[in-house]
Each structure stands twice: as structure tokens, then as C-alpha cells.
Amino acid sequence: xxxxxxxxxxxxxxxxxxxxxxxxxxxxxxxxxxxxxxxxxxxxxxxxxxxxxxxxxxxxxxxxxxxxxxxxxxxxxxxxxxxxxxxxxxxxxxxxxxxxxxxxxxxxxxxxxxxxxxxxxxxxxxxxxxxxxxxxxxxxxxxxxxxxxxxxxxxxxxxxxxxxxxxxxxxxxxxxxxxxxxxxxxxxxxxxxxxxxxxxxxxxxxxxxxxxxxxxxxxxxxxxxxxxxxxxxxxxxxxxxxxxxxxxxxxxxxxxxxxxxxxxxxxxxxxxxxxxxxxxxxxxxxxxxxxxxxxxxxxxxxxxxxxxxxxxxxxxxx
Amino acid sequence: xxxxxxxxxxxxxxxxxxxxxxxxxxxxxxxxxxxxxxxxxxxxxxxxxxxxxxxxxxxxxxxxxxxxxxxxxxxxxxxxxxxxxxxxxxxxxxxxxxxxxxxxxxxxxxxxxxxxxxxxxxxxxxxxxxxxxxxxxxxxxxxxxxxxxxxxxxxxxxxxxxxxxxxxxxxxxxxxxxxxxxxxxxxxxxxxxxxxxxxxxxxxxxxxxxxxxxxxxxxxxxxxxxxxxxxxxxxxxxxxxxxxxxxxxxxxxxxxxxxxxxxxxxxxxxxxxxxxxxxxxxxxxxxxxxxxxxxxxxxxxxxxxxxxxxxxxxxxxx
Numbered sequence: 295x296x297x298x299x300x301x302x303x304x305x306x307x308x309x310x311x312x313x314x315x316x317x318x319x320x321x322x323x324x325x326x327x328x329x330x331x332x333x334x335x336x337x338x339x340x341x342x343x344x345x346x347x348x349x350x351x352x353x354x355x356x357x358x359x360x361x362x363x364x365x366x367x368x369x370x371x372x373x374x375x376x377x378x379x380x381x382x383x384x385x386x387x388x389x390x391x392x393x394x395x396x397x398x399x400x401x402x403x404x405x406x407x408x409x410x411x412x413x414x415x416x417x418x419x420x421x422x423x424x425x426x427x428x429x430x431x432x433x434x435x436x437x438x439x440x441x442x443x444x445x446x447x448x449x450x451x452x453x454x455x456x457x458x459x460x461x462x463x464x465x466x467x468x469x470x471x472x473x474x475x476x477x478x479x480x481x482x483x484x485x486x487x488x489x490x491x492x493x494x495x496x497x498x499x500x501x502x503x504x505x506x507x508x509x510x511x512x513x514x515x516x517x518x519x520x521x522x523x524x525x526x527x528x529x530x531x532x533x534x535x536x537x538x539x540x541x542x543x544x545x546x547x548x549x550x551x552x553x554x555x556x557x558x559x560x561x562x563x564x565x566x567x568x569x570x571x572x573x574x575x576x577x578x579x580x581x582x583x584x585x586x587x588x589x590x591x592x593x594x595x596x597x598x599x600x601x602x603x604x605x606x607x608x609x610x611x612x
Numbered sequence: 613x614x615x616x617x618x619x620x621x622x623x624x625x626x627x628x629x630x631x632x633x634x635x636x637x638x639x640x641x642x643x644x645x646x647x648x649x650x651x652x653x654x655x656x657x658x659x660x661x662x663x664x665x666x667x668x669x670x671x672x673x674x675x676x677x678x679x680x681x682x683x684x685x686x687x688x689x690x691x692x693x694x695x696x697x698x699x700x701x702x703x704x705x706x707x708x709x710x711x712x713x714x715x716x717x718x719x720x721x722x723x724x725x726x727x728x729x730x731x732x733x734x735x736x737x738x739x740x741x742x743x744x745x746x747x748x749x750x751x752x753x754x755x756x757x758x759x760x761x762x763x764x765x766x767x768x769x770x771x772x773x774x775x776x777x778x779x780x781x782x783x784x785x786x787x788x789x790x791x792x793x794x795x796x797x798x799x800x801x802x803x804x805x806x807x808x809x810x811x812x813x814x815x816x817x818x819x820x821x822x823x824x825x826x827x828x829x830x831x832x833x834x835x836x837x838x839x840x841x842x843x844x845x846x847x848x849x850x851x852x853x854x855x856x857x858x859x860x861x862x863x864x865x866x867x868x869x870x871x872x873x874x875x876x877x878x879x880x881x882x883x884x885x886x887x888x889x890x891x892x893x894x895x896x897x898x899x900x901x902x903x904x905x906x907x908x909x910x911x912x913x914x915x916x917x918x919x920x921x922x923x924x925x926x927x928x929x930x
Contacts, residue, residue, distance in 0.1 A: 326808070395808055396802075396808045397808070484714075490644070490713055490714045490715070491850075491851060491852065491853060492831070493849040493850065493851045494851045494852070497851075511832065513810075514829065514832035514833075514846070515832075515846060517846075517849070523923075523924070524849050524924050525924060525925075525926075526846040526849055526924055526925060527845075527846060527925055527927070528832070528833060528844040528845060528846055531811040531835070531842050531844055532809075532811065533809060533811045533812045533815075534809065534812070535809060562928075563928040566926070566927060566928055567927070567928060567930075570927055604927060604929075605841075606841070606842050606843060606844055607843075607844060607845055607925065607927070608843075608884070609845070609884065609885070609888055609922060609925070610880075610881040610884055610885060611922075612885075
């Protein structure tokens with residue numbers, strides 16, 4: 295959003311393409327509601343499955359020889375362009391984790407980077423002009439490398455995690471200066487700012503570069519903060535949360551997917567609507583293991599859930 | 613709400629009086645933002661200061677000889693009827709506690725029941741017909757004793773805490789069967805139902821008697837659940853939370869105070885508006901130590917904050 299007015303980006307009558315760089319993975323997940331082995335996961339998958347409901351997604355990442363053709367086909371069937379996916383010798387990124395009790399914390403049991411270990415993002419020429427960029431939670435050094443290859447994107451979003459905040463702080467700080475929207479959970483926001491109050495911490499982040507911060511609060515919803523102030527709403531109430539993995543990346547996919555689908559200048563109204571789309575899509579992700587929830591969602595489902603949601607949050611004015 | 617239709621209570625053209633039974637206390641509180649010794653506290657004080665902004669409050673409780681006349685005058689100045697306040701030999705209930713970091717948990721350092729130890733609530737004859745009753749967090753045995761003395765109240769609300777859930781479970785279960793609205797925080801709800809998912813736990817509570825459950829989520833707001841479904845909203849974003857003590861009782865005061873001020877039959881719209889009043893009044897309580905925040909609030913402040921809040925939670929429809 296460089297050079298644009300306070301909360302808008304310049305008019306663009308076409309729908310916008312999104313570039314996403316992140317992980318494609320197999321996850322073994324155990325929660326109080328069950329267990330799945332080697333289910334499809336990875337930030338780029340959750341993001342792409344959500345965003346592609348509304349926009350053209352171009353994905354960049356790496357998979358191993360074991361990556362199932364049907365898992366690749368899943369993205370292609372949603373119109374996702376996979377020319378930026380490298381398939382190399384070795385196994386696909388693998389994560390094993392579990393959630394206990396209230397499921398508000400993922401406990402990592404095993405991480406095998408595999409082909410991700412030597413991943414260097416190479417953005418295909420055709421993708422370099424994508425006006426919207428989402429840098430999913432990967433090494434900030436790689437996130438910066440992606441930005442170097444892009445041609446003046448209009449809107450850059452990024453996610454990160456505790457591991458990078460502690461181990462690659464300098465690079466992460468550099469990245470944060472160059473992005474428009476930071477998506478982050480509450481623990482990470484605290485770690486990044488040293489401030490316990492999420493409301494105050496958002497202001498601190500925006501003084502470092504980003505115009506907007508989105509705090510992902512899990513079952514409690516989100517906070518969007520920017521020049522126009524705060525927009526805060528709860529998550530859609532889900533009676534049976536099966537697996538929270540990927541909720542944040544799904545949120546990001548819904549958020550940027552909606553923004554990419556807008557044909558007018560983006561303003562505060564668009565950003566607020568985008569948050570709600572992300573939030574509602576995430577509610578589908580948590581209702582099943584891995585990507586199974588978001589895989590099945592259609593835009594009609596999302597619109598129906600939006601109607602229900604607006605009733606749930608409706609303050610009846612006199 | 614006995615005998616009334618699903619979410620309504622019978623028409624009553626007069627404003628309704630509220631009876632509250634709870635503690636009046638002196639608290640010594642330490643938080644990351646400072647420390648106060650022997651500041652005015654207690655559930656009945658927070659509740660009464662909030663509810664009296666909108667309705668006639670009748671308070672029942674006990675204080676010691678050390679209770680400052682000015683603290684009693686504070687309630688009287690708000691029109692609160694204090695005929696049910698016993699002043700007995702000994703010292704006023706005293707609590708010392710602290711909050712750390714994110715301040716989402718009160719750590720008790722010292723509790724001196726003092727005059728509260730032998731407290732038996734005696735409801736003055738003039739209070740027994742109060743149509744709205746709030747049983748603040750005291751021994752469920754006492755809460756039941758209050759109900760026995762009341763003449764068919766229209767609407768009964770109650771709060772409780774972990775201590776009673778574990779030590780007086782049978783009496784608490786009996787109480788829960790007899791109330792209309794249970795106000796509870798997430799940890800207590802979990803303890804009471806054995807269910808981690810707040811959404812599912814609300815349904816369980818309503819199968820035991822109450823028509824409505826309000827889950828108090830602190831900085832994340834609240835969930836109201838009842839026959840018409842869910843109403844969920846976040847708290848008003850406060851950049852500087854000074855002391856969270858009393859936020860729940862303030863919420864209850866705002867909730868029942870608003871309902872008492874309504875001159876029509878109460879329906880789902882009234883209940884939803886009542887939650888927001890409670891939630892917003894609580895945002896004043898947490899901005900200062902003890903009752904200092906809620907003491908200063910005027911109805912005009914509340915209405916102004918409501919305008920700001922509705923903008924913060926406003927989903928801009930297309």
C-alpha cells in the first residue's frame with residue numbers, strides 16, 4: 295500500500311492475483327477428538343484453499359517426491375497456479391503435533407524439514423507482478439528474498455512465529471518494516487513487543503512500518519488495527535472444534551482472497567469485511583482435521599455462515 | 613422468568629427494583645500497573661454502583677465497624693437502599709490479591725472473612741417483592757436462603773466461583789436448578805460441566821435449569837446463550853487495564869440494571885442490549901483500581917462509549 299492514502303490502495307478495475315509463499319506439508323495430528331496420520335497441511339495449502347474461493351492464487355513452495363499427485367490436483371482444481379512449486383528429491387515437510395484440553399496451544403512432537411531445509415524461493419516471472427503478496431510463516435530471510443523478487447506489490451502481508459521472533463529477530467524486524475499487514479497471534483505479539491496488552495501492542499507494531507495488524511485470537515476471534523482504529527469481533531461459535539491446525543493461515547487466505555476479489559480501491563470497509571471472511575473460513579478449518587474442513591467449503595456455505603454470524607453479533611439498536 | 617414465554621418476562625409497566633446479595637469488602641490489590649491498599653471492593657459494591665445508574669437497587673450484606681461512612685454514603689448517593697446492610701462487631705471482609713503479566717488470573721494472597729463468616733442474609737420485608745434478584749458470588753447455601761425469603765421474583769441471576777463448585781457442589785446444583793441466568797467465567801464453566809468447549813458447555817448448563825448463561829471472557833468479551841441461540845461480542849478494547857477486579861460483578865450490574873430499567877416485556881433484544889451495557893460498564897471498572905473506575909461513570913459516558921463500541925464491532929454490509 296505504498297504511496298496510497300491512509301487506508302486505501304489505488305483503484306484497480308481488475309481482480310487482483312495473490313502470490314503466496316509458504317509450506318506444503320504432511321501433518322500427523324492428535325487432539326482430544328481424534329488422531330490423523332500424514333494429513334495434508336502446510337500454510338500455503340490452507341491459505342490457497344481459502345483464498346482460491348475468491349481469487350486467483352499463485353503458489354510458491356517445495357514438495358518432495360512423496361507428495362501425492364491428488365494433493366497437487368486439489369489446488370489445481372481450485373484454479374491455483376502451481377508453476378512455482380518445486381518438487382525435489384527427498385520427503386515433503388512433516389510435522390507431528392498434538393493439542394490438549396482447550397486446544398489453545400499446539401505441542402510439537404516432531405518436525406522434519408526434509409526438502410524444506412534447502413528451499414530457496416524462486417518466483418516465476420509470471421508471478422512477479424502479483425499485486426498482493428502473502429508471506430506465510432517461514433524464515434524471515436526467505437520472506438525477504440521473496441520481496442526482493444517482486445515488482446512493486448500493492449499489498450504485502452506476512453505471518454511469523456515464536457521460533458523466528460527469538461532466532462531471527464534482526465531479519466524479522468527488517469521484514470516488518472517492509473510489509474503492510476502483519477498477521478500474528480497473541481503470544482507472538484507479546485513476544486515481539488514485550489507488551490501484554492494486545493490493544494497497546496498493535497499500536498507499537500504500526501509504528502514500525504505496517505499500516506495494519508491483525509491479531510489472531512483463536513476461539514475469541516480477531517483484532518484489526520490500523521489508521522482508522524480498531525475492528526474487533528469474536529470467532530464464529532463452533533460447538534465441536536476438532537483440530538485448530540491451519541486456522542490462522544485459513545484466516546489469511548480468506549482475508550487476502552476477499553481483498554483480491556474487490557474491483558474498487560480498498561478502504562477500511564473492505565479490510566473489515568475481509569477479516570470477517572477470514573474468520574468465518576477459519577471456522578470451517580477447525581471443524582475437521584487438517585485441510586479436510588476448508589477443502590469442502592463453497593462460497594455459498596461462506597455466505598450462509600455470514601448471515602448466521604451477523605445475527606450472532608447483532609446488537610439490536612432501539 | 614417462571615411461567616413466561618421462551619425468552620420474555622411478563623409485561624410490567626413500572627421500572628423494576630433489583631435485590632442484590634453479596635459482599636462489601638476492602639481489598640488490597642497489586643497489578644503490573646500499581647498497588648492499592650484497602651480500596652473499596654466486594655461484589656455487592658461493584659454490582660450496585662453499576663446497576664444504580666439505571667435502576668433502583670436494594671442491597672443486602674454485612675460490614676464491620678471499620679466500614680467508612682463515606683463508603684456507605686457512596687451507595688446512598690446513587691439511590692441504593694441500604695436497609696438490608698447489617699453492621700456488626702468485627703472487621704469488614706478483606707481480600708488481598710495480585711495479578712501478573714496478562715492479568716487474566718487473580719492470585720489470592722489473603723482472605724479474611726471477618727464479619728462475613730457468620731453472615732446470614734435477612735431480606736427486609738420491603739425488599740422481598742423485588743422482581744429481579746442477583747445472587748452474587750457467595751456460599752450457595754446462603755444464595756438458597758435468599759431465594760427462600762423472596763416472593764416469586766420474575767428474574768433470578770447468580771454468579772459462583774471455583775471454591776463453591778468444588779466444596780458445595782450439591783447445594784450449587786440445587787441453586788442452578790432454580791435460577792434464570794447463570795453468570796460464570798470460562799474456567800468455572802469448564803469446572804462445572806467438564807467440557808472445554810464454552811459453546812457446548814452453555815447448552816449443558818441450560819439443560820439443568822437456567823434459561824440463559826452468560827460466559828464472562830474478560831478482555832475477550834462475553835457469550836450469551838439461551839433459547840434464541842448465541843450472542844457473542846468482544847470487550848471494549850482498553851489500552852491500559854489497571855485492575856480487572858470487579859469486572860464480572862460490574863457486568864452483572866449493568867446487565868440487570870438495564871433489564872430493570874425496561875418498561876416493556878423483556879425479550880431477546882433486551883437481553884442482548886443488557887449484555888453490552890454490562891460489558892461496557894466493566895470496561896470502566898478495569899481502567900482504575902477497585903471501584904474507582906465505576907464510581908465516576910455517568911450514563912452519558914456509557915452512551916458515548918456505546919457509540920464508539922458499535923463502530924468497533926461494525927461489519928460494513930455492502
